[in-house]
Amino acid sequence: MALSEIAGIVPAYLPHQITFARQFGYILVLFVVFHALRSLKFRAPIFLGLAFAAGALSELLGTTYGWIYGQRYYYTASDKVFGLVPFSVLITWIAVIYLAYSITNIIDPAKNLLALKKVTRVGSFIYVLLLSTLDGFLAMNLDMILDPVYVRSGGWVWQDGGAYFGVPISNFIGWFFVAFATTLIFRSYSLRKPFNTAQKIDFIFFAPVIAYAIFGIVKYGILSYVMGHIEYAIIGISVMFPFIAIATLSYQLKRSTPESTSISLDITKDINLIQTEGTR
Amino acid sequence: MRIGNVTDFKEAKIIKALKNKNIDYLTVLITISFILLLLSQAAVILSVIVPYQKEFGYLFKYLVFGFVLFHSIKTIGVKNGLFFIGLCVIAALIGEYGATSHGWFYGHYVFADVPYKILGLPSYKVLGVPLEGLFSWAISIYLAYCITNLIFRGYKTDVSRTLTYGLIPFLAVIDSIIVMNVNMLTDPIAIQERAFYYTGGVVGKYFGIPVFTSVSWFLTIFLIMFLFRSYELRGIKRRKFDPSLTSQLLRGRTVSALDIMPLFVFLVWALIRYGALALVYNHVDLILIGTAGMVPSVIIGLLAYFVLKYEKEADNVTGR
Numbered sequence: 001m002a003l004s005e006i007a008g009i010v011p012a013y014l015p016h017q018i019t020f021a022r023q024f025g026y027i028l029v030l031f032v033v034f035h036a037l038r039s040l041k042f043r044a045p046i047f048l049g050l051a052f053a054a055g056a057l058s059e060l061l062g063t064t065y066g067w068i069y070g071q072r073y074y075y076t077a078s079d080k081v082f083g084l085v086p087f088s089v090l091i092t093w094i095a096v097i098y099l100a101y102s103i104t105n106i107i108d109p110a111k112n113l114l115a116l117k118k119v120t121r122v123g124s125f126i127y128v129l130l131l132s133t134l135d136g137f138l139a140m141n142l143d144m145i146l147d148p149v150y151v152r153s154g155g156w157v158w159q160d161g162g163a164y165f166g167v168p169i170s171n172f173i174g175w176f177f178v179a180f181a182t183t184l185i186f187r188s189y190s191l192r193k194p195f196n197t198a199q200k201i202d203f204i205f206f207a208p209v210i211a212y213a214i215f216g217i218v219k220y221g222i223l224s225y226v227m228g229h230i231e232y233a234i235i236g237i238s239v240m241f242p243f244i245a246i247a248t249l250s251y252q253l254k255r256s257t258p259e260s261t262s263i264s265l266d267i268t269k270d271i272n273l274i275q276t277e278g279t280r
Numbered sequence: 281m282r283i284g285n286v287t288d289f290k291e292a293k294i295i296k297a298l299k300n301k302n303i304d305y306l307t308v309l310i311t312i313s314f315i316l317l318l319l320s321q322a323a324v325i326l327s328v329i330v331p332y333q334k335e336f337g338y339l340f341k342y343l344v345f346g347f348v349l350f351h352s353i354k355t356i357g358v359k360n361g362l363f364f365i366g367l368c369v370i371a372a373l374i375g376e377y378g379a380t381s382h383g384w385f386y387g388h389y390v391f392a393d394v395p396y397k398i399l400g401l402p403s404y405k406v407l408g409v410p411l412e413g414l415f416s417w418a419i420s421i422y423l424a425y426c427i428t429n430l431i432f433r434g435y436k437t438d439v440s441r442t443l444t445y446g447l448i449p450f451l452a453v454i455d456s457i458i459v460m461n462v463n464m465l466t467d468p469i470a471i472q473e474r475a476f477y478y479t480g481g482v483v484g485k486y487f488g489i490p491v492f493t494s495v496s497w498f499l500t501i502f503l504i505m506f507l508f509r510s511y512e513l514r515g516i517k518r519r520k521f522d523p524s525l526t527s528q529l530l531r532g533r534t535v536s537a538l539d540i541m542p543l544f545v546f547l548v549w550a551l552i553r554y555g556a557l558a559l560v561y562n563h564v565d566l567i568l569i570g571t572a573g574m575v576p577s578v579i580i581g582l583l584a585y586f587v588l589k590y591e592k593e594a595d596n597v598t599g600r
Contacts, residue, residue, distance in 0.1 A: 107580060109434035109587045123590050130583050137576045144572055164565040172568055231486040234494055238464050239572040241457050246431060246580055249450045253435040256442055 001027045005214050009222060028215060029091050032098045035208065039102065039199055047101070047186050048094050054182040055093020058174065059085040068178065070170020072159045093178075099215070100138035101183050102208040104131050106247045128187045136180030138243055142212070143175045145220040145236030152227055165232065201255045209247045216240045307538075309350045314541055317343035321548050325556055344549050345415045347541075348422045355426075355538060356512070357526035364425070364508055365418045371504045372417035375497075376409040385496045389478045416466075419549060421501060424458035425508075426542035427581045429528040434584020436591070439529060440521040445513065452505035454577075460498045461573030462550045465566055467493075469554050472561045487566070535588040543581045550574055 004024040007014075036044040058068045063084040066072035077086045108131060148165035150156055162168030199205055217233075217240055224232035317340060324337035352361030378384035380391065391410055404411040428451050468487035470476055484490035512527065519525050523532065531539070551574050558566040 107583075109431075109436070109584050110591070123586065127583070127586055127590075130579055130586070134576060134579050134583075137572065137579070141572045141576070144569070163563075164568055169564055169568055172572075229485070230491050234486055234491045235464070235569055238457070238461050238494070239569070242454070242461070242573070242577050245450070245454045245457055246577075249432070249447075249454060250435060252447070252450060253432075253437050253442055257435075257437050 001031050001211060002214060005219060008219075024219070025088050025092055025095075028095045028211060031207075031211060032095045035102065035204070036098055038204065039105075041195075043190075043195060046189075048098065050186060051094045051097035051182055052091065054178050055097065056085070056090045058178045059090060059093070062174070066159070069174035070168045071162075073156050074159075075156045076154055095211075095215070096139050096142060097135070097179050097182050099208050099212045100135040100142075100179050101186070103138055103212055103243055103247050104134045104183075106206065106209060107134065107243070107250050109250070124191060128184065128191055132180050132184040132187055135183040136176040138212070139179035140172050140176040141236075141239040141243070142216045143172060144239050145216060145224065145232050147171060148229070148232045149220050149223050149227065152229060153223070165229075201251070206247075206251045209244055209251070212240070213244050217244075306350055306354045310347060310354060310538070310541070313343055313347040313350060314545065317347055317545065318548060321553060324553070340553070341412055341415060341419075344419050344545060347545060348419050351426075351538065351542065352422060355526065355528050355531075360512060360515070360526075363511070364422065367504060367508055368418040368421045369414045371500065372414050373406060373409055375500055376413065377407045380408050383479075385500075386493045387478055387482060387484070387490050388480060389476050391476045392474050420459045420462045421455065421504065423542050423546040423549065424455045424462075424501075425505065426528065426539075427458055427546060427577055428454045430539055430543070430581045430584050431577075432529065432584075433531065433533075434580075434587050436533065436587070439532075443513065443516070443521075443529060445510065448506060448509045448513065451509055452502050455505040456498050456501040458574075458577050459501045460494060461570070461577070463494060463497060464573055465550065465554045465558070465570035468563070468566055469557045469561065472563070473557075487563075533588050533591070535585060539588075540582075540585055543578050543585075546574070547578060 001024065004027050008022075008024065033044075033048065036048055040047055060082065061067040062069040063072065063074060075084070075086055075089070080086050081090060110127070144164075147167045151158065151166045158166060158168060158171070160168070162171065164172070217237055221233040221236055224230060224236070320336055320340040320343050323333045324340060326333070328334060349361070349365065352364055355361075356364065375386065376391075379386040379389055382388075391405070391408060391413070406414065431454070432451060464486075467489050471488045478484065478488070478490070482490065484493065486494065512529075516525060516527060516530065521530065523530055551570050555567045555570055558564070558570070
């Protein structure tokens with residue numbers, strides 16, 4: 001994925017270099033699928049399926065009726081699923097929602113969410129709500145640079161335009177809610193039915209942050225610069241960089257704490273401990 | 281009878297506390313300034329219904345500055361608090377003066393003469409820079425510093441091991457990006473209000489502001505925070521991470537309203553106030569930029585607060 005991005009940035013010397021660079025989106029999705037299999041194990045298909053369904057449904061409803069994103073829009077590409085949305089756009093939703101979900105998990109200061117649940121149910125629900133809100137912002141903030149770049153380059157057209165560089169504000173609310181709702185369903189399900197996925201705090205754990213930075217800031221930052229709209233890049237950096245900086249801090253701290261070399265979502269032991277100690 | 285006894289007991293406790301002068305005056309001042317600044321902002325947003333409501337609204341900046349001053353003295357100590365605010369004000373004065381008089385680093389701009397609104401008093405400028413503007417820098421940077429510290433504490437690490445000079449740049453970067461996001465909303469509004477304007481017909485690409493201005497301010501704040509945090513850590517290391525030292529970083533799992541207040545002040549100070557102004561100027565796009573930039577840091581701060589609060593309660597349950 002990183003090589004594909006580099007291939008697109010540096011002058012083309014190698015054969016098929018540009019073709020390789022154009023596959024960035026597909027390579028990103030491939031990375032996300034492998035990463036999800038590692039972190040979510042048997043629940044990866046559930047998450048990825050949910051993300052794909054939410055993204056695809058929102059796109060189909062948006063292009064047909066103007067729902068979710070506030071007004072109708074259409075893609076200018078010729079190859080489209082049902083004549084409405086390019087396949088590459090549909091599968092990119094998997095990458096967007098998964099990257100948001102996993103970066104929030106990196107930032108998440110709680111080692112074990114359900115240890116909180118034992119204290120109060122309301123607290124655990126508010127916590128999940130806050131995590132999903134963060135997921136929503138991660139997706140929305142990515143679109144703050146992505147949408148103006150694509151609208152400017154003619155990738156898609158908003159029927160009535162909008163206040164934010166030709167993009168309607170409702171579009172961003174839509175992006176927020178698609179990611180928020182998807183992860184809220186999955187996080188609530190995980191809260192009710194916890195599963196054992198011990199995660200090693202290594203480079204792979206941190207990799208989604210780099211993927212998000214390459215996808216959001218480097219790729220579209222360069223495109224906006226090339227287009228002569230550096231303001232898109234400065235907005236993109238300012239709204240995405242807090243996540244990247246805080247996730248990096250979190251990674252550093254989690255890695256340097258000996259007991260956090262792996263984060264386990266298996267809370268059975270903790271619940272038993274709390275129950276045993278609580279009854280004494 | 282029982283109720284009467286309880287009331288008597290409470291009254292006796294209050295009287296005893298008063299007699300012993302056992303009142304934390306600083307906490308009282310922080311709470312009063314917090315409530316007043318919220319009321320002052322409400323006074324601005326609501327239409328005038330009571331006498332002097334407008335004047336009370338104009339006091340908002342000063343009330344926030346008061347809050348910041350008391351909060352910093354309470355949570356990082358008198359010496360550090362005054363040093364922090366002094367450093368911010370001096371650095372901002374150098375930066376603004378360099379820009380307004382020589383066009384250094386941030387482009388050449390001039391502050392307009394805005395008539396002072398409180399009881400017709402004149403506007404004060406220091407070397408051509410409004411005093412209010414200097415206060416604003418100290419407020420934004422201090423609130424960002426509090427948010428970053430809360431986020432850091434949420435990870436509940438052993439500070440004697442993790443709090444190193446190597447970590448300072450990470451913390452300073454987070455401080456700087458939080459302040460940069462404040463500027464992303466406030467600067468275009470200030471341009472709209474003609475509070476300052478670029479000379480020589482310069483029209484920047486970001487709502488009239490040159491992009492390099494944001495980058496330069498980011499670097500300036502990084503430098504301020506890098507210096508202050510290094511100085512602060514030096515003091516902490518000298519005292520060998522003594523938990524009795526007045527420092528936000530050494531508060532550990534102890535959370536109180538003091539930790540969460542800066543999050544709300546930040547939202548009111550930067551987002552609600554300027555968001556309302558953006559709406560007045562019909563710039564809903566700026567509200568989007570402000571929300572996208574500022575709310576996530578506040579949410580992460582809230583997560584940290586929750587973890588500190590609820591995990592502590594979990595510890596009580598398990599008796600750990």
